[in-house]
Amino acid sequence: MIRKRLGREESQQITRDTLFETATDLMVRKGFHAASVNAISEEAGFSKGAFFSNFASKADLLLQLTQRFKRVEIDRLSVTLSSGYSPGELAQGLNAYIDTLKDNTACAILDAELQLIALRDEEFSKHYYDLHQENSEALGKLITIIFNHAGKKPPLAYAALAKTFTALSEGLILQGHNDPAAEIKLVLNSLIQTAEPL
Numbered sequence: 001m002i003r004k005r006l007g008r009e010e011s012q013q014i015t016r017d018t019l020f021e022t023a024t025d026l027m028v029r030k031g032f033h034a035a036s037v038n039a040i041s042e043e044a045g046f047s048k049g050a051f052f053s054n055f056a057s058k059a060d061l062l063l064q065l066t067q068r069f070k071r072v073e074i075d076r077l078s079v080t081l082s083s084g085y086s087p088g089e090l091a092q093g094l095n096a097y098i099d100t101l102k103d104n105t106a107c108a109i110l111d112a113e114l115q116l117i118a119l120r121d122e123e124f125s126k127h128y129y130d131l132h133q134e135n136s137e138a139l140g141k142l143i144t145i146i147f148n149h150a151g152k153k154p155p156l157a158y159a160a161l162a163k164t165f166t167a168l169s170e171g172l173i174l175q176g177h178n179d180p181a182a183e184i185k186l187v188l189n190s191l192i193q194t195a196e197p198l
Contacts, residue, residue, distance in 0.1 A: 016054050018044045020065055028109045032062075032117060063127050066114055069107070070131040077138035087149030094146055098181045098188075101169050108173040136162040146188075152195035 022044040026035035037058050041051045055061040080093060118128040140158025143165065147154040154161050168187060172180035 012054065015046060015050055019046065019051060019054060019061065020068065023061055023065060024069075024106070024110060027113050028106045032113050059121075059124065062114075062117065063124065066124075066128055066131060069110065069114075070135050074131075074135050074138055077135070077142060081138065081141055081145075087145050090142060091146045091149055094142060095185065098169075098184050101173065101181060101184070102179040105173055108170040111170060112174060132163075133159055136160075136166070138162075139166070143188075147192055147195060148198060150192045150195075151198055152192055153198055155191060155195055 019040060023035055023040045026039060026043060035058075037048060037051055040058075040061075041048050051061075055064070080090070085093065114128055118125040136159040139162035140154075140156075140160070143161050144154045144158060156164065165184065165188070169180055169184055172183055177183070
């Protein structure tokens with residue numbers, strides 16, 4: 001079997017992806033401070049030189065990792081919102097999404113790490129909060145559609161509504177709940193029932 005030789009860009013992308021995955025895994029398992037450049041490079045099977053040919057610093061890797069992590073969610077929500085689904089289908093989709101949160105433990109831990117870094121690092125916080133706001137606006141629009149489908153007005157603006165649910169879901173996951181879906185749906189349904197009519 002003849003192996004296709006990778007081009008420079010393909011090879012560099014594979015290296016970057018491996019470094020991203022390794023950094024994420026280390027931060028989830030051991031925390032941000034344990035994920036040093038040395039530890040990330042070594043565990044990924046690369047030299048420090050390979051790390052620095054892809055990222056200017058650990059802070060640079062962290063910023064790009066955050067953009068990658070949040071961008072996936074923003075893009076997924078944007079596709080859902082622009083897909084032309086009916087409010088009923090979107091409500092079913094949101095419930096299905098809530099059911100999958102039990103599989104997002106690593107994402108909740110990584111986001112907690114990123115939030116702590118943003119609280120302590122002013123430069124990083126600008127980038128993190130911009131992405132977090134964009135993500136929250138998209139998720140909040142989806143949740144608002146669910147309220148409107150039930151003939152109700154959401155109690156909060158888009159981003160505030162989404163941030164409340166993100167805090168609830170991540171908080172439950174970080175407290176060791178194996179499946180936070182039941183509690184999240186209970187809170188969502190209670191809010192919908194007590195919300196003002198449209």
